Amino acid sequence: MRKLALSDEILLSVDKAARYIGGEVNSVMKNLDGIDVRVAFCFPDVYEIGMSNLGMMLLYNMFNKRPDVWCERVYSPWLDLDKLMREKNIPLFALESQDPIKDFDFLCITLGYEMCYTNVLQTLDLSQIPLKAADRDQSCPIVIGGGACAYNPEPLADFFDLFYIGEGETVYDALFDAYKANKEAGGSREDFLLKAAQIPGIYVPAFYDVTYKEDGTIASFTPNRPGVPEKVQKQLIVNMDKGYCPIEKPVVPFIKATQDRVTLEIQRGCIRGCRFCQAGMIYRPLRERDVEELKASARAMLKNSGHEEISLSSLSSSDYTHLEELVNFLIDEFKSAGVNISLPSLRIDAFALDVMSKVQDIKKSSLTFAPEAGSQRLRDVINKGLTEEVILHGAKEAFVGGWNRVKLYFMLGLPTETEEDMKGIAHLAERIAEEYYDTVPKEKRHGKVQIVVSTSFFVPKPFTPFQWAPMYTEQDFIDKAKVVKEEIRAQLNQKSIKYNWHEPDVTTLEGFLARGDRRASEVILKAYEKGALYDAWSESFRYDIWKEAFAETGIDIEFYTLRERSTDEILPWDFIDAGVTKEFLIREWKQAKGEVVTPNCRQKCAGCGARRYKGGVCYEGKN
CATH class of the missing domain: 3.30.750.210 (Transcription Regulator spoIIAA)
Structure with missing residues (x-):
C-alpha cells in the first residue's frame, strides 16, 4: 500500500486534496524492479487543467508502454499547499508513487502557454532542484521542456537541461536509450547531454553561445561544442x-x-x-x-x-x-x-x-464563430478565409435551426488595424442580431437573440508571418476596447449584445515572454523570487511584481513588444527548423x-x- 507524501492533517487543511493523492482509475503503477528510467511528467498548472492536457496524456501512455520506463505525473500545487510545503520542507512528489521528484531520472515539463513560466520555477524549487541548469550536479534529474512554447525556448534557456522540439512520440525512445547507455558506461551528466544534443529534435542550451549587437539585437547564435548541430529540426x-x-x-x-x-x-x-x-x-x-x-x-x-x-x-x-x-x-x-x-x-x-x-440541447447551448477581425479587409490581412457572407449565412442557418445564442471571438491590435476595423466588430454583431429578427418569426423565437462579443489582444508568436509585427501599449489596448464598447452601445440591438475583453497587462507580458531571448530568464527569475506565481490566473496575477522585476534587471519590455523587427534580424528562435x-x-x-x-x-x-x-x-x- 502506498504511503501518501502528505499527512492527513495537511490534506484536510488544503483545498481539493484529491489533487495530490493519486491512485485514480487507469493510473499506471509499476514495480521498481526492472525499471531503468523513472520519468516525472509535469504540467505546470493545477491538476484540473493538467488532467485535460491531451499531449501530456499521450506521452504518459506511450512512455509507460516501455517495460523499462515508469512515467508518473506531477502538477503545480495550489497556493495553499505551496505555502505549507515550503514551511514544512516537503519536497514535490509524483502522484503515482508519491516519491520525491528529485529522485527521478527525468523531469519533463510541458510548456503550453507563456503565463506558466513562473510555475516552472515553482516546480523546480519545490522539487529541491537548483533553478539554473548550470548549478545541477550528477544527482539531479535531467530537466526537459517541450510543447508549443518550446518553439522559442530562449526565455527559459537558463532553467532547462534540454528541450524537445516537435511531437514527443518520435525520438523519446532514442533519448531514453542514450540515457541508459550513458549510465551503464559510467558517463557524466555532460556526456549524456552531448549525446542527446546529437539526437534530432533535441536542443541543449548550454551548448550554444549568444552574442548581441549594441542595439540589443542578436549578433550571433552558434554551437560551442563539436558535433552539436547549428539547426535543430522539429520532429513529427x-x-x-x-x-x-x-x-x-x-x-x-x-x-x-x-x-x-x-x-x-x-x-x-x-x-x-x-x-x-x-x-x-x-x-x-x-x-x-x-x-x-x-x-x-x-x-x-x-x-x-x-x-x-x-x-x-x-x-x-x-x-x-x-x-x-x-x-x-x-x-x-x-x-x-x-x-x-x-x-x-x-x-x-x-x-x-x-x-x-x-x-x-439547442435551448441551452450557444454557437461559436471566430471571425477574429471586424472587417473583411482585416480578415484578408490575417488570411482568415472567412467572409461576412459566410458568417451571416451560418448565423441564419443556426437561427432557423432553433439557436438564439451566439458567441463571437475577435482580436484587437492586429497588424494594419484601423478604427474602422475596430468598429466593424460592433457592426458585424449588429448584423447578426438583425439576421435573427429578419429570419425567425416572432411566434418561433426563444426570446431575444443573445450575442456575446469577446476580444483578446493580439500577441505575435514565433514561426508565424506576424512574428516581426509590433504590439501596442497597454493604454492603446484599453483605448481599442473602448472604441468597440462605445460602438456596440450605438447599435440598435445593443441590449442583445454583451461585450468582454482580455486584460491588457497580461497580454503585454505574454508578448514579452513569447518573443524574448535568453535575457528574459533574468526577469522571470526575479519575478518568481519576488512572489510571481500562477500568472495565468487573474486572482493571483500581480503585474506590479513584474514591473519591479523589469526595473531591477534593467531590461526594457518595450524593446521586445513595441518594436517591429526587420526580416533580416536574427530572431531568438532562428536556430530551429520548424x-x-x-x-x-x-x-x-x-x-x-x-x-x-x-x-x-x-x-x-x-x-x-x-x-x-x-x-x-x-x-x-x-x-
Whole structure:
C-alpha cells in the first residue's frame, strides 16, 4: 500500500486534496524492479487543467508502454499547499508513487502557454532542484521542456537541461536509450547531454553561445561544442496510422477536470494558414488518423473510463476528410448510452448545424464563430478565409435551426488595424442580431437573440508571418476596447449584445515572454523570487511584481513588444527548423501588408516547406 507524501492533517487543511493523492482509475503503477528510467511528467498548472492536457496524456501512455520506463505525473500545487510545503520542507512528489521528484531520472515539463513560466520555477524549487541548469550536479534529474512554447525556448534557456522540439512520440525512445547507455558506461551528466544534443529534435542550451549587437539585437547564435548541430529540426509523426500511440485507458480524475471528457484526436496540422496562428504553422503538414482506428479508440476509451462525453480534437475539425462518417458513427453508437458528443473547431455550415442539433440541447447551448477581425479587409490581412457572407449565412442557418445564442471571438491590435476595423466588430454583431429578427418569426423565437462579443489582444508568436509585427501599449489596448464598447452601445440591438475583453497587462507580458531571448530568464527569475506565481490566473496575477522585476534587471519590455523587427534580424528562435521556411513566412508577411489572401493547402500549395516531411506530399492524396 502506498504511503501518501502528505499527512492527513495537511490534506484536510488544503483545498481539493484529491489533487495530490493519486491512485485514480487507469493510473499506471509499476514495480521498481526492472525499471531503468523513472520519468516525472509535469504540467505546470493545477491538476484540473493538467488532467485535460491531451499531449501530456499521450506521452504518459506511450512512455509507460516501455517495460523499462515508469512515467508518473506531477502538477503545480495550489497556493495553499505551496505555502505549507515550503514551511514544512516537503519536497514535490509524483502522484503515482508519491516519491520525491528529485529522485527521478527525468523531469519533463510541458510548456503550453507563456503565463506558466513562473510555475516552472515553482516546480523546480519545490522539487529541491537548483533553478539554473548550470548549478545541477550528477544527482539531479535531467530537466526537459517541450510543447508549443518550446518553439522559442530562449526565455527559459537558463532553467532547462534540454528541450524537445516537435511531437514527443518520435525520438523519446532514442533519448531514453542514450540515457541508459550513458549510465551503464559510467558517463557524466555532460556526456549524456552531448549525446542527446546529437539526437534530432533535441536542443541543449548550454551548448550554444549568444552574442548581441549594441542595439540589443542578436549578433550571433552558434554551437560551442563539436558535433552539436547549428539547426535543430522539429520532429513529427509522418504517418499517423503507424506512428500514433492511441490512449486506450485514459486516467480518470477524482475531481472534475476543466475538460471532463474523453478526447479523441482526429488529425494534426491545419490547411488554413491563418497568419496569426502559431499552431497552424508549427504542426504542419496536415495528417489525418484512420477513421476505423478512431472508432476503435472511441469505444475503448469510453468503455475504460466511464466518461459521459467525447470530444473531437483538431485545429479545424471540419477539414477532417471522414468527419461525417465518424460523427454519425458516434451518434449511432453512443447517443443511446447517454454519451454527449462535443464538436469544437467546426465551421458553421449545414452539416455542422444538423449534427449539433442531434447532439446538443439547442435551448441551452450557444454557437461559436471566430471571425477574429471586424472587417473583411482585416480578415484578408490575417488570411482568415472567412467572409461576412459566410458568417451571416451560418448565423441564419443556426437561427432557423432553433439557436438564439451566439458567441463571437475577435482580436484587437492586429497588424494594419484601423478604427474602422475596430468598429466593424460592433457592426458585424449588429448584423447578426438583425439576421435573427429578419429570419425567425416572432411566434418561433426563444426570446431575444443573445450575442456575446469577446476580444483578446493580439500577441505575435514565433514561426508565424506576424512574428516581426509590433504590439501596442497597454493604454492603446484599453483605448481599442473602448472604441468597440462605445460602438456596440450605438447599435440598435445593443441590449442583445454583451461585450468582454482580455486584460491588457497580461497580454503585454505574454508578448514579452513569447518573443524574448535568453535575457528574459533574468526577469522571470526575479519575478518568481519576488512572489510571481500562477500568472495565468487573474486572482493571483500581480503585474506590479513584474514591473519591479523589469526595473531591477534593467531590461526594457518595450524593446521586445513595441518594436517591429526587420526580416533580416536574427530572431531568438532562428536556430530551429520548424518545417515552414523563413522565406515563406516573409512572403506571407508581405502578403498580409498587401491585404492579399493565400489559398488554403487543399486549394493550392503555398510552398511553405512542410511538404518535405511527407515526401513532397502536403496532405493525404494531394501534391
